[in-house]
Amino acid sequence: MLDTLIGTCILLPVVSALLCYFVRSARVRGYVVTATGVALVASSLLFYSHGSFSYTAESILGVKLNLIITAADFALLFLIFGIGWSRRNPLIMLLTVLQILPLAYFEFKMVHHVEVIPAFYGDDLSIIMNLIISIVGSLICIFGIPYMAEHEHHLHLKKSRQPRFFFFLMVFLGAMNGLVYANNLLWVYFFWEVTTLCSFMLISHDGNDLAVKNACRALWMNMVGGVAFVSAIILLYRHTGSTESLSLQYLVRHPDSSLAVLFPLALLCLAGFTKAAQVPFQAWLCGAMVAPTPVSALLHSSTMVKAGVYLIVRLAPAYAGTTLSLMVATFGAFTFLTASVLAVNMRNGKKILAYSTIANLGLIVACAGINTPAAIVAAILLIIFHAISKGLLFLCVGTIEHKIGSRDIEDMRGLYNRFPTVARITILGMLTMMIPPFGALMSKWMAIEAASNIPWVVAMLALGSGLTMLFWARWAGILVSGAYLESPDREKSQSSLKMLIETLTHGLYASKGSWQESPAIKVPLLTLASFAVALSLLAPWVYSRLIDPRLALGSKALPFTEGVQGATSDAGSFYVLPILIVSFVGYAWAVIAAIKKGHRVVSAPYLCGEQSPDSGEARFRGPMNAWEQCTAANIYASEFIGEEKITNWINMAAIVILIVLFAGVAQ
């Protein structure tokens, strides 16, 4: 059973990837991607019902697994070196050599037989990650099928590059699944590098200068993490002299605050920071925006960046109670604050999402650093809710971009009147990111409560939280900005309940135009949107069913259990079901009140008495009796927080914190 499941979640995507690559038929590709998605979802659900496990596979088809992974590792590194060579990028080449040589030394000189038992290990954290990767990841891949067709239609390509695209997309999912289940650090490292390579290939997919430039940046920044990773492996091995210390579970269960262990742990955290695009490495994720939308959605929500926070959260028990932990919290909070500041300055919708992702990852890192049981739970919940809402928002922006041909949020003014369904889902996605009772905010609440004893961290979280609210509220507001378009069939009087249901299905005041999209776009959007709402509604349940008992049950087997029972009083603030119900009743009442039919006068926007009498358009009587259009725009405060102005300062401050982090370890 377990070998089939592991095979499905890691190897099946690779097989499908090869199919996508070699069978160059769009129809077959669509089926393969969809079927793989379904299989992945099924396997992750089976893992969930199976519960925590450990599994060791000796060999595959008679060849030792370790040998395969080692060989693949070197092949991968040489491939990346080749990329560096062909792009004439000395930095990439240097960073690759810095990994190849130590790794060769380690594999051939230091140890000859790296056997780590168990090879695969799954607990609540890995299973939740697996669920996210499989469900959200697959939905994004399915969304990609019609999206890429249209994308290539816009580009007028002679030869479709989609086989290559879906090849890497599928491999990406497999590598992520391998990464979260692997227990051997060398294997984690291998999967880690596979995701780096895939992200490079996907970011550079469009092949123009900007895409290649940004992809190279993503590659070298992630290679920095790779170098840190290899160094950590070697140092860990040198300390104990046994392969045991290369087991994640061993590290987590035998916390050792000596320098010889903490320093490699700090290096692993550094690797996590690069992958999670924390400042000063944020540039690669912002640059990754040039890629087609499914790529950004995948990188941001369920894969890649989540690998970084996964590693940090996974290792959290190993460095609990040390200065390193405190510095990780500080670093994460700093990222949360600065990324939120930068997001306020953005007009580009995708970049707002990018900085918001970085900020949320910073919050997760901060939670890992705070390292109380409640904080770890908050981190896991944030990983879940963020993956869903952010995946949804990226797909929304991608859909909007195809419709209006722009990512600028100023161009999205009044989008609700033109594309009500997409706008409604987008607004819903934003609300799930920022208001109670939705999960993302509830987790933020837990995070702030957990951070309360570290004044500077909580101050940074408080400031960042205010900024987050600002850019979401503003964006949601301008989506609905605009004229009053009432559909004629609303004149009939209806019962409140019927109207409520109709509003939920058709949208508030939406003209009842049908929503013309491919089902492969509709289904992921609607599924993610309903997940975002349903999981939030069920947030207490999610907490108590998905995380709490798993934490409580195997208190000896799982590192994430220590003290959680005691912490229920803290985290128990999550059990606020009555309040959730009341607030939803309140919102429903507001919706009913708003859609109730009655005498109502529609007026033109106020323009000092000189407004145009026809409603909707904001026009005023200007010189020569001509109607002048008036426009308004958001405050971006570029004179204070312009991206190009403050990024260097932020990076410098982040580097200082990183230096202090390593100095704190050495102390």
Add this chain to the structure above:
Amino acid sequence: MNMENLATVALAVLLSPLLGGVVAGLDRKITARLQGRYGPPILQSFYDVFKLIGKERMIVNPWQILCAYVYLVAAMLTVVLLALQSDLLLVFFVLAVGGVFLVIGALAAPSPYSQVGAQRELIQMLTYEPLLILVFVSIYLVTGSYKISEILKFQEPLLIPLALMYIVLGYALTIKLRKSPFDISTSHHAHQEIVKGVLTEYSGPYLAIIEVAHWYETVFILGICALFWHTNPVGALVLVGLTYLAEIVVDNICARLTWRWMLGYVWSTGLLLSFANYTWIYVR
């Protein structure tokens, strides 16, 4: 939820607007006296709201209606949660919902006045929200809990260990109550307002809803103030009375200033005072 809780909820929902309306009336009266006018009757705010409710319903964009109602619901919820002695941070986040929807409603109308008002309101929220969180965190640091029911068990008035935080709270509340110099998004004073900022496009019954919601918020704010002298009802009353009086005086001796100044000044002062007070808590 037992009967006692239900009664608390009912009382909070019913009495708060009455209290808030009277406070608004008193505010107008005292302000008038400070300006050498006679001022309206104490109950004038109620007359205004009743009159507004009777007016014709006019809107620019129907989202405004939804937003007005959510603003009211959120304000009511904050008062209810306060009365139920719930978690301070939760109350805070619910309060933020109201603010968010007020802004969305204002942004829904394409009038530039409303748009500018919404942007300013956002910056006002940005200014006071972190400070409120810091105040609540300081309460946690002293009492060991965010739950109001636990905080009320604390032995001495919070004002003693958290004197500086009370000033920080003062800044936040001045902004929330829309008092000069921080009444940037919309002002109670006609002399410094060209058009009614964030409320420009709200009229008639919808404006009445927002007005009532504002009363709820006033009660909530006064409740938070009272928390700083929870040991003695008279003390709490005196503290709240003096605080509100101070708000009115400040309101009348200041002119509204720009958002740049507000953000810079309030954040720097607020953070400085907070860290001073945090240090004081640790030293004590």
